[in-house]
Amino acid sequence: MDPETVPLSRTDQFLAQARAELALESLAGTAVTSSPETARWLEEVVAETRLLLAPLEEIRQYRLLAQANSYLGIAAWRLAALAERQNDPARARGFYIQARDALAACEDQVKRSPEDRTLAETIVAGSCTPAKQEVLKAIGP
Secondary structure, three states: OOHHHHHHHHHHHHHHHHHHHHHHHHHHOOOHHHOHHHHHHHHHHHHHHHHHHHHHHHOOOHHHHHHHHHHHHHHHHHHHHHHHHOOOHHHHHHHHHHHHHHHHHHHHHHHHOOOOHHHHHHHHHHHHHHHHHHHHHHHOO
16 A cells, blocks of 8 residues: 555545445434534544645645545535534634635635646546535525
């Protein structure tokens, strides 16, 4: 296993756990997403992923940098939803802004590696841009 991918794999695990928790809520109709455990997983995604940004930037790994920003954006988006459910609109707005910025940083990687079709089509067009559009709707004017 390439050592550069270990933190992303760990982040994938945290994000998968948080997504599973969110999916359980919709299936069971319970307030699972308000649990401290879900927030903890998402906060770990953010903490783990932020550590990756500078090293990935330094070695010019634009696809991985886009993925890292995608993880940051999606985790912040989910934390915003949790804050809304806890009736904390100021905290939610802060998370939405973090999500918007991270997803925009994901999109920016296409300019740095325009020949990378996987980056452009799968990561950015398939994940970052649609998520950013949803975040922008939530932020409002």
